[in-house]
Amino acid sequence: MELTMNQDKNAATVLRARKLNKSYFFDHSSLSVLHDIDLDIRRGEFVAVMGPSGCGKSTLLHILGLMQTANNAEELMLEGVDTMSLNQSQRTAVRRERIGFVFQRFNLLDILSAEDNLRLAFKIRGAQASDAQIKEVLATVGLSERSRHKPQQMSIGEQQRLAIARAMIHRPAILLADEPTGNLDSENTARIMDLLVSYNKEYGQTIIMVTHNPELVGRVDRLVKMKDGRIVE
Ligand SMILES: Nc1ncnc2c1ncn2[C@@H]1O[C@H](COP(=O)(O)OP(=O)(O)OP(=O)(O)O)[C@@H](O)[C@H]1O
Numbered sequence: 001m002e003l004t005m006n007q008d009k010n011a012a013t014v015l016r017a018r019k020l021n022k023s024y025f026f027d028h029s030s031l032s033v034l035h036d037i038d039l040d041i042r043r044g045e046f047v048a049v050m051g052p053s054g055c056g057k058s059t060l061l062h063i064l065g066l067m068q069t070a071n072n073a074e075e076l077m078l079e080g081v082d083t084m085s086l087n088q089s090q091r092t093a094v095r096r097e098r099i100g101f102v103f104q105r106f107n108l109l110d111i112l113s114a115e116d117n118l119r120l121a122f123k124i125r126g127a128q129a130s131d132a133q134i135k136e137v138l139a140t141v142g143l144s145e146r147s148r149h150k151p152q153q154m155s156i157g158e159q160q161r162l163a164i165a166r167a168m169i170h171r172p173a174i175l176l177a178d179e180p181t182g183n184l185d186s187e188n189t190a191r192i193m194d195l196l197v198s199y200n201k202e203y204g205q206t207i208i209m210v211t212h213n214p215e216l217v218g219r220v221d222r223l224v225k226m227k228d229g230r231i232v233e
């Protein structure tokens with residue numbers, strides 16, 4: 001699908017939110033989880049988001065990545081496009097082309113092997129991956145020996161690395177990663193961080209990464225702290 005929405009793929013501000021609010025309807029009442037979020041992410045920035053469990057980090061990432069919608073926002077722009085005004089198919093098109101998403105719960109397809117999960121990610125974007133390409137992608141996350149395993153036949157950390165590989169497959173301009181190292185040992189955490197930093201530096205990929213690991217903050221450009229649905233610094 002043609003992106004005819006005045007998208008500016010070189011816009012200096014990749015994401016911009018003003019007074020973004022989100023509440024869930026739960027148990028007959030409204031539960032407010034994001035309050036008046038203001039956020040600007042510049043092109044090529046590597047930003048970490050930290051905050052206590054339940055403060056709204058995943059919800060914010062899902063909204064920025066067009067996986068969920070805000071209830072209201074004065075402004076919610078992605079590369080110059082007002083995403084609040086997009087219809088469902090336009091949102092899907094922007095997401096597929098511009099965004100890579102690493103879900104906190106991975107969202108891998110259990111019936112497919114590791115390599116077929118990756119092949120599907122190419123296919124969704126109209127591309128056919130060669131065996132050599134798939135092999136290379138698996139190697140970047142240290143999964144060369146697990147290509148034919150299905151997610152349930154992989155350790156949690158292996159599943160997490162497969163989810164990261166899948167999100168990176170189309171070299172997305174914007175990578176949103178929800179605790180991408182949350183289940184990894186220190187060796188694999190270092191491997192994944194090296195990978196993210198290299199994509200950020202070499203391809204100018206913009207990255208927002210939710211993390212609970214304070215040691216990773218030294219490797220990013222900026223830290224955004226959240227508490228109780230607000231950005232506190
Ligand atoms: N579908 C839903 N319906 C009702 N409440 C929800 C729903 N999804 C999330 N919540 C609530 O919204 C709040 C924010 O959730 P969110 O997943 O964004 O937190 P988080 O900061 O990512 O936490 P964690 O660090 O544990 O992953 C939580 O209190 C959660 O219980």
Ligand SMILES: [Mg+2]
Binds near residue numbers: 057059104178
């Ligand atoms: Mg979360």
